[in-house]
Amino acid sequence: MALVTYTKPRSRSRFTLNGWVVFSVIVAALALLPVLTIALTAVGNTGTLWSHVVANVLPQATRNTLTLLIGTGILVTIIGTGTAWLVTAYSFPGRGILEWALLLPLAVPTYIMAYAYMDVLSPLGWIQDTIRAILGYSSPRDFRLPDIRTMWGAIVLFGFVLYPYVYLTTRAMFLTQASNLVEVARTLGVGRSAVFWRVALPLARPAIAVGVSLALMEALNDVGASQFLGVRTLTASVYTTWIVRTDLTGAAQIATAMLVFVVTLILLERMARRQQRYAHSAQRARTMTPTRLRGWRGWLALSIGSIPIVIGFLGPALYLVLAAIERVQFAGVSPYIVRATINTVTMSATATLVVLVAGFGVAYAARLRPGAATDALARISALGYAVPGTVLGIGILIPVAAFDRFVDQSMRELFGYSTGLLMIGSGAALVYAYAARFLAIASGGIEAGLSRIPLSYDHAARTLGHTATGSLARVHLPLSRTALTAAGLLVFVDCMKELPATLLLRPLNFESLSSLLYGEAARGTYEEAALAAVIIVAIGILPVIFLARTGRMSQSSSAAESRL
Amino acid sequence: MKVSLAAAVSIASVSRRFGAVQALDNVSLEIAQGEIACLVGQSGCGKSTLLRAIAGVEDIDSGALALYGHPVTASDVFVEPENRNIGFMFQDYALFPHLTARQNILFGLRKLGRKVAGERTDQTLDRLGIAALADRYPHMLSGGEQQRVALARALAPQPQVMLMDEPFSNLDSRLRDTIRQETVSVLRSLGTTAIIVTHDPEEALSLGDKVVLMRKGKVIETGTGDAIYTYPQTAYAAEFFSRVNRIPARRSGDWLDSPLGRFAAPCGSSGPVFLYVRPQAVVLDEAGIAAKVTRRVLLGEIEEVTLAVEGLADPLVMRTSERCGVSIGGDVRIGVNPDHVLVFADDESARAALPRG
Numbered sequence: 043m044a045l046v047t048y049t050k051p052r053s054r055s056r057f058t059l060n061g062w063v064v065f066s067v068i069v070a071a072l073a074l075l076p077v078l079t080i081a082l083t084a085v086g087n088t089g090t091l092w093s094h095v096v097a098n099v100l101p102q103a104t105r106n107t108l109t110l111l112i113g114t115g116i117l118v119t120i121i122g123t124g125t126a127w128l129v130t131a132y133s134f135p136g137r138g139i140l141e142w143a144l145l146l147p148l149a150v151p152t153y154i155m156a157y158a159y160m161d162v163l164s165p166l167g168w169i170q171d172t173i174r175a176i177l178g179y180s181s182p183r184d185f186r187l188p189d190i191r192t193m194w195g196a197i198v199l200f201g202f203v204l205y206p207y208v209y210l211t212t213r214a215m216f217l218t219q220a221s222n223l224v225e226v227a228r229t230l231g232v233g234r235s236a237v238f239w240r241v242a243l244p245l246a247r248p249a250i251a252v253g254v255s256l257a258l259m260e261a262l263n264d265v266g267a268s269q270f271l272g273v274r275t276l277t278a279s280v281y282t283t284w285i286v287r288t289d290l291t292g293a294a295q296i297a298t299a300m301l302v303f304v305v306t307l308i309l310l311e312r313m314a315r316r317q318q319r320y321a322h323s324a325q326r327a328r329t330m331t332p333t334r335l336r337g338w339r340g341w342l343a344l345s346i347g348s349i350p351i352v353i354g355f356l357g358p359a360l361y362l363v364l365a366a367i368e369r370v371q372f373a374g375v376s377p378y379i380v381r382a383t384i385n386t387v388t389m390s391a392t393a394t395l396v397v398l399v400a401g402f403g404v405a406y407a408a409r410l411r412p413g414a415a416t417d418a419l420a421r422i423s424a425l426g427y428a429v430p431g432t433v434l435g436i437g438i439l440i441p442v443a444a445f446d447r448f449v450d451q452s453m454r455e456l457f458g459y460s461t462g463l464l465m466i467g468s469g470a471a472l473v474y475a476y477a478a479r480f481l482a483i484a485s486g487g488i489e490a491g492l493s494r495i496p497l498s499y500d501h502a503a504r505t506l507g508h509t510a511t512g513s514l515a516r517v518h519l520p521l522s523r524t525a526l527t528a529a530g531l532l533v534f535v536d537c538m539k540e541l542p543a544t545l546l547l548r549p550l551n552f553e554s555l556s557s558l559l560y561g562e563a564a565r566g567t568y569e570e571a572a573l574a575a576v577i578i579v580a581i582g583i584l585p586v587i588f589l590a591r592t593g594r595m596s597q598s599s600s601a602a603e604s605r606l
Numbered sequence: 607m608k609v610s611l612a613a614a615v616s617i618a619s620v621s622r623r624f625g626a627v628q629a630l631d632n633v634s635l636e637i638a639q640g641e642i643a644c645l646v647g648q649s650g651c652g653k654s655t656l657l658r659a660i661a662g663v664e665d666i667d668s669g670a671l672a673l674y675g676h677p678v679t680a681s682d683v684f685v686e687p688e689n690r691n692i693g694f695m696f697q698d699y700a701l702f703p704h705l706t707a708r709q710n711i712l713f714g715l716r717k718l719g720r721k722v723a724g725e726r727t728d729q730t731l732d733r734l735g736i737a738a739l740a741d742r743y744p745h746m747l748s749g750g751e752q753q754r755v756a757l758a759r760a761l762a763p764q765p766q767v768m769l770m771d772e773p774f775s776n777l778d779s780r781l782r783d784t785i786r787q788e789t790v791s792v793l794r795s796l797g798t799t800a801i802i803v804t805h806d807p808e809e810a811l812s813l814g815d816k817v818v819l820m821r822k823g824k825v826i827e828t829g830t831g832d833a834i835y836t837y838p839q840t841a842y843a844a845e846f847f848s849r850v851n852r853i854p855a856r857r858s859g860d861w862l863d864s865p866l867g868r869f870a871a872p873c874g875s876s877g878p879v880f881l882y883v884r885p886q887a888v889v890l891d892e893a894g895i896a897a898k899v900t901r902r903v904l905l906g907e908i909e910e911v912t913l914a915v916e917g918l919a920d921p922l923v924m925r926t927s928e929r930c931g932v933s934i935g936g937d938v939r940i941g942v943n944p945d946h947v948l949v950f951a952d953d954e955s956a957r958a959a960l961p962r963g
Contacts, residue, residue: 498696498698500663502694502696502759504662505662505663505688505693505694506688507688507714508713508716512688516713521704
């Protein structure tokens, strides 16, 4: 028998460091940096050091944010839970379409929603014209609908565009849990309509809480819509404090106030998820049999169920398409739009690649060295999902700008050569922000994909002479291709839609589709923006299709789940 | 030639703890070159952990592991599994689903170069008679075929030591015997040192040159199949490898008194003892003790009769390959062949074979 010498017997110290774990530490540190920067600003500026701006802005902005969140929270709960129950408990014509179509508003970012409705509902827009024509008024001075550019307008718009988060989680709960319990309740003498209030709703409470907290994270993240609608929220204040007043410290201080909201929402979500887990283990999934609604009742159900889709998707989408067609017919496709599209795709694709590599690395480290340490690293690296883009943007801007200045200065001193703003100018800072914000989306899906590969495959690959890294390339990557693709798609679309961090960190003279739209809407010039919005919404539909498919299999895939 | 003198696998005082569970408790063991050893025990006894520790896919807390005299896991050394030159066969076979049978085998031959690897793959496929399956993907193979491909994949790199974790447990019983024999004959013809983990006592007895019985992370007993079955050193081994009737006995002088009669006491034992009587040691005997038949089950070749004996709390099980023609409720007289009676003290430590008579 051939005897082989044992190559590379590695002597080991007490603490052996694995390359993948080191990678994981770096990713976690980078994800933590912006949040830490903001938190440190808060600690470093206690009491008297709060700037004058902040003292004047903060109370009002906090009140506005709270109002917006509470209002949106109530509205998404009603719409989301109502529609979820409607399509689960009743069967009526068009229910199959409604089931997935109710997800469509997910494709419309809040700022596009606001952008569309500002024009549609303006006193001179066609809707108000029509209403006046019907009622016999001749001028906007005689009759007009309440102005949408108010807190109420913002709440309604947010409610109709963010309810799918609640719809999705709650419906999954109804599908997997309700059936047996509803039947039991009926045999115990609970009437048909009382079942919703006495069984389904209490049962769905954790799912609703998860959905609401996710919807509110989006609401908190929004900067565009509140700017357009003139609602001075915290997010908007962070943005204007930096962009308009160039007061970075002030912006960071307001951002710290937002962290309170963020932490609250994360805790709410975590708590709800934990409760949900207990509920999940209780029962095996069996779909409940819906009650058939015949005749006019069925059509009524369809009409009620269609309202959120019409307001949250069809209306704005139709308007945008028409406006875009009109624009193209009038002026053709301008080079600005082409350049913005190329910019957006390039940045989003780069960020997606970074996210996939980072997410896979972190997940693989946790697989190689399972334990509390790698687990914690994975959690930390996913921190960004709850941090609003403005907060993340400011948190990245501070250290990155310092880094850029340092590099520029040392290069000039040493070589007499100016690098300018290395990170910000090259877009690296923006990619960093995208990656930090959306890493959680990818890592959830990747972890789920990896967990489907039995550990014996790893061991087989190792005993057949491949290193840990070699088996990653030859076994794990090929076997988790589907999970990676799904995760990549979700991340790409989210990067593409992202507005607040893009506004803060984009290089000079760089326009993405979202920032182009924002700029035009802020200036009040409605030119290319509709086309940009159409492109964003069209690409945004891709993950919705994906979600609708996985949602049909009742257990929404974990990639989707981590997104939502 | 220092290497040839060393044991193929030597395990010295290896311990491993998972939380509250002591998976391996100071295990020491040596496997000679070319030997086929069977690690056997109930699930959770640590046998798989030991196997995985030898492979290097599991670390240990203390102790040392060496392959052919080279330390591979010790307090100051750790050889990565890919550098240990071992073959590992998994209970679920772990065939890569995205690779064909041939590609699965080639997977372990990366270092050989394309041409040699291809030849080696063909050889291995031929030897195991699965050349026809070469281009199929794992999901297109039956359980037995998957097992053969997994064996081929593990053998192709010509490992110095072959480690197999329950390699036959996923096969149905009819196929299992055939494949077991084939596998052992392939291992023997290659002279491969092998360690096979199993929970099945019969498999352990029939497969290995050496049987290693484990319990709660400890090696209870080691020996050839014959020795460990016929002369177990512990009550646990006796009970693990065969069904036994456990009969309390009282010592009186040089004799042990039991409801089944009087047996010679082994020397050196004291305190309360138990007789371990195998079912086949119980025979019908006109001059024996009275018993009543409570149950009778035909198990094919053998017949199992359950008897109630006065003075015995538990029913006595008798097995015979002849048809004894008793009926339930009938009265019979039985005797016990003293050759098949083992005596263990209550603390399960000492053991002595009874002298004849």
